[in-house]
Each structure stands twice: as structure tokens, then as C-alpha cells.
Amino acid sequence: MSDTTAGRFAGKTIIVTGAGSGIGRATATRxxxxxxxxxxxDVVSERLDALRDxxxxxxxxxxxxxxxxxxxIDALLTAAGQRIDGLxxxxxxxxxxxxxxxxxxxTWDRVFSVNVTGPMRLTRAVLPAMIGAGRGAVVNVASEAALRASAAGAAYTASKHAIAGFTKSVAFFHGPQGIRANAVAPGAVAxxxxxxxxxxxxxxxxxxIMQVAIPPVAQPEQLAAAITWLLSDDSANVNGVVLPSDGGWSVV
Structure with a gap:
């Protein structure tokens, strides 16, 4: 696992969804x-209690x-306040x-609701504050399924292709206003x-196909390292990228 960078997000407010477990928890922790x-x-209050503890x-x-x-979404904006540096x-x-x-x-409707519509609405909600400040970073979690058709079913594959396209659209339209939007594309993660x-x-x-193509399962902290890099000023010149963090699956 990569080492943390002390003070890298000092003074910044970042919203993290799915923060009660897995990649979201590792990202919030970092x-x-x-x-x-x-x-x-998160949808489970006990997970959030454990995160705070x-x-x-x-x-x-x-x-x-x-x-x-x-x-x-309204509650998140209220909790964040006027300054939102990242999502x-x-x-x-x-x-x-x-x-x-x-x-x-x-299945189709629920997968698209969680994987595409929710992120779109939350991104849309935070953009005014970011645009007003002239800066902001959005990182979406796509998937290997955004790059191929053999990683999941039809709904998940289509949803992850959609979130990759939405990410690039945010980067294109709002990049000149100081907004960066990127995505990570994990493979198998614990x-x-x-x-x-x-x-x-x-x-x-x-x-x-999966039995012969999938690299070893990654840990959530490995994905959090990529997500926080894209949220941070370390990636200031990166916009509109779908970054595979998949142990090399995308080159198989």
C-alpha cells in the first residue's frame, strides 16, 4: 500500500459516497x-458509526x-457547507x-439509478459551488466493465460505460471553469x-474468461490511492481520464 501524504487535503472538504465499506471507506479514511x-x-448507519469511531x-x-x-443529496450539501473541493x-x-x-x-433500473443517475445528480448538485470557486475535482468509480463486455452483465456494463461518458462530459464542459473530472476503472476488489x-x-x-484473465484481487486501499491522487492537486494536469487500476487486466 502507498504511504499517505500528510496535509495533502488540508483545508479541503470532500464528499465520499459508499463510505461505509470497501473502496469508499478506504477513500474517506485516507x-x-x-x-x-x-x-x-452510506445506506447503513452502523458502517458510518464505525468509520467515525x-x-x-x-x-x-x-x-x-x-x-x-x-x-x-440535499443533506450532503447541507453538511458540506459552502465549500466543496471534491466529490x-x-x-x-x-x-x-x-x-x-x-x-x-x-435490475436495469436499480443498477442505472445507483451507478449513473445518483452520481449525475450529486455531481450536478456540487458543480455550482465548484464553478463559483473556480476549482473542484470529481472522481467517479467506473470499472473494467467500462472498457469491455466480459466483466459483468448487461446492466452493469452499460452503466459503467455511461459513467465513463458522463465523466468525460463533465471534463469537457466544465474544465475551462476549473473543474477536473476523472474516473478509476477497478478490476476485482475485495x-x-x-x-x-x-x-x-x-x-x-x-x-x-474470468478464470484466465483476472489478475489477483486488489485491496480497497489500492483503489483509494488512485482516487485520492485524482482528487488531489498532484493530478492537476489530468482531466477526462478513465484510469484503469486493475492489476493489468486492461492490457490482457
């Missing part, structure tokens, strides 16, 4: 340890809620690897996101 003020959200004396505020709920859209869900002929409307394979056909189609 930002707080590097001097930032974190506004963390593990970071005593550090600037961590929590909001319990679903990123697809406008009330959660890490980490919260996401899988799709049971359902192929196009098996995906149901409920998180608590459920990823059952509910399709027999998908198991036969995707399973053999």
Missing part, C-alpha cells in the same frame, strides 16, 4: 488522514442515505451478471458488494 474534512454517506479526532461528518434519493462517487451495485436476454426491468451470478448462460460464457 482523505481524513491526509488532513481533509470528509462528508461521508476508527477516525477519532479527525474531521468526518456522516449522512445516512441512498445516493438515489434527492433528500440524501468521490464510489457507491455502486452489481447486476447478477444477467445477459441482455435475461435482464429484468427492475469489497462487500454482492456479485452473484444468477444466469447459467452467463456462467458458461463469462466464467471461463
Amino acid at each position: 482523505i481524513a488522514n491526509e488532513g481533509g474534512r470528509v462528508v461521508a454517506t 476508527d477516525l477519532p479526532g479527525l474531521a468526518v461528518e456522516t449522512v445516512v442515505g441512498d445516493v438515489t434519493d434527492p433528500a440524501t 468521490a462517487n464510489v457507491a455502486g451495485i452489481m447486476d447478477a451478471f444477467l445477459p441482455p436476454d435475461e435482464v429484468d426491468d427492475a 469489497t462487500n458488494i454482492e456479485a452473484p451470478m444468477r444466469s447459467e448462460y452467463a456462467a458458461g460464457r463469462v466464467g471461463p
Whole structure:
């Protein structure tokens, strides 16, 4: 794991979604340890309580809620206040690897709601403050599924392609106003996101590919290192990038 950089986020306020576990928790922890003020959200209050308990004396505020709920977005903006320096859209869900002929409307709608619509709405909500300040960084979590079709089912794959495109759109339109938007594309990561394979056909189609192509499972802290780099001024000349952090899966 990479070492933290003392004071890298001093004086900055960063919103982190999905902060109760996995990549989101590792990202929030790193930002707080590097001097930032974190506004963390998750759907499970106990996870946020544990996050605060593990970071005593550090600037961590929590909001319990679903990123697809406008009330959660309002609460995050209230907690953040007038200054918002960064946003890490980490919260996401899988799709049971359902192929196009098996995906149901409920799965499709829920996956897009969490993986695309929620991040879009929260990004839209923080942009006025960032544009007004002439600076800000947005980092979205895409996936290897944003780069290929063999990493998940139809809904998840389409949603991660969509968030990659949205990231580039933010970079294009708002880069001249001081906003940077980038995404990381993880491969397999040790998180608590459920990823059952509910399709027999998908198991036969995707399973053999994954068995030979996927590098070792990464730890959440490795992804947090990439996310916080993109949030920080260390990546000041990086905008509109989808950065694979996948152990080399993208070159297979």
C-alpha cells in the first residue's frame, strides 16, 4: 500500500459516497488522514458509526442515505457547507451478471439509478459551488466493465460505460471553469458488494474468461490511492481520464 501524504487535503472538504465499506471507506479514511474534512454517506448507519469511531479526532461528518434519493443529496450539501473541493462517487451495485436476454426491468433500473443517475445528480448538485470557486475535482468509480463486455452483465456494463461518458462530459464542459473530472476503472476488489451470478448462460460464457484473465484481487486501499491522487492537486494536469487500476487486466 502507498504511504499517505500528510496535509495533502488540508483545508479541503470532500464528499465520499459508499463510505461505509470497501473502496469508499478506504477513500474517506485516507482523505481524513491526509488532513481533509470528509462528508461521508452510506445506506447503513452502523458502517458510518464505525468509520467515525476508527477516525477519532479527525474531521468526518456522516449522512445516512441512498445516493438515489434527492433528500440524501440535499443533506450532503447541507453538511458540506459552502465549500466543496471534491466529490468521490464510489457507491455502486452489481447486476447478477444477467445477459441482455435475461435482464429484468427492475435490475436495469436499480443498477442505472445507483451507478449513473445518483452520481449525475450529486455531481450536478456540487458543480455550482465548484464553478463559483473556480476549482473542484470529481472522481467517479467506473470499472473494467467500462472498457469491455466480459466483466459483468448487461446492466452493469452499460452503466459503467455511461459513467465513463458522463465523466468525460463533465471534463469537457466544465474544465475551462476549473473543474477536473476523472474516473478509476477497478478490476476485482475485495469489497462487500454482492456479485452473484444468477444466469447459467452467463456462467458458461463469462466464467471461463474470468478464470484466465483476472489478475489477483486488489485491496480497497489500492483503489483509494488512485482516487485520492485524482482528487488531489498532484493530478492537476489530468482531466477526462478513465484510469484503469486493475492489476493489468486492461492490457490482457
